[in-house]
Amino acid sequence: MLPLCRRPNPMPAALAVALCLGLSACAADRHAAPTASPFVSVASQPANVGDARTAALAYHNSGAYDRDVADIAAEAGRWLAARAAAVPRPALVLDIDETALSNWEIITRDDFGRPIVGPCDPAGEGPCGWAAWDQLGRDPAIGPTLALFRQARATDVAVFFITGRPENQRAATERNLAAAGYRGYVRLAMVPDGAHFTSAVDFKAPVRAAIEGEGYTIVANVGDQPSDLEGGHAERAFLLPNPFYRVR
Structure with missing residues (x-):
């Protein structure tokens, strides 16, 4: 067998040397450590949804x-305890979904989608529309928030709920809150039927301002979305974690 890079037919010496060097480099590459990424990609793409x-x-x-x-709820509780007796008519504002009540059952059932319209059959296996789901009134309480609510009520702090749910869900929402243990709050503010807002901030911030206009001091505002908390009208805002969906 002829040695590598040698051929029986003559070739220019320079070409033979170049061929040998190229083949040697290929052999060396086979034994080189792999690079961090074995493929060409771009850094500008967003995070993979899967x-x-x-x-x-x-x-x-x-x-x-x-x-x-x-x-986060415990930190809000410590702040509430420190401020409740120091301000006139102290108040606590709570969001509902993923703040006071958990929608984990439908979140996983819809595989992290959030379709608003459509039916919801709890006995079925298909996806559920969120509007129909809310009308079922079966969300369980988020325990730490319920504890914060009870702390507020035990120390004469008024509690207000402000939610992005529409007014036509009031009966089911009030029933769900009561069944989950939220009893004795002052008021539940809901989006008027047919109203549309660019952001939840545009609805929730004016409601908080109106509460202040009644003479309350909102000591703490608790929600799971930045839009629950932006817009001011609270001494401190507490953002609960929610990587499951975003409400603008």
Whole structure:
């Protein structure tokens, strides 16, 4: 067998040397350490939705989500205890979905989608429309928020709920809140039927301003979306974790 890079037919010496060097480099490359990424890609693409879904499931199911909710609620409770007796007519404002009540059952059933319209059959296996789901009134309480609510009521802090749910869900929502243990709040503010807002801020901030106009001092405002808290009209705002969906 002829040695590598040698041929029986004559070729220019320079070409032979170049060929040998190229083949030697190929052989060396086969033994080189692999690079960090074996393919060409771009850095500008957003995070992969499938990876985000996997991470959100792991965050919830590992118990980390529950611990983080408890940590923020406990911090709100400490602030409430420190401020309740120091201000006139202290008040606590709470959002509902993923703040006071958990929608985890429908979140996973809809595989992190959030279709608003459509039927919802609890006995079925298909996806559910969120509007129909809310009318069922079966969301469980988020424990740390319920504890904060009870702390507020025990110290004569008025509690107001402000939600992005529409007015036509009032009966089901009030029934759900009562069944979950939220009793004795002052008022539940809901979006008027047919009203549309560019952001939840445009609805919720004026409601908080109106509460202040009644003489209350909103000591704490608690929600799971930045739009629950933006717009001011609260001494402090507390953002509970929610990587499962976004409400603008």
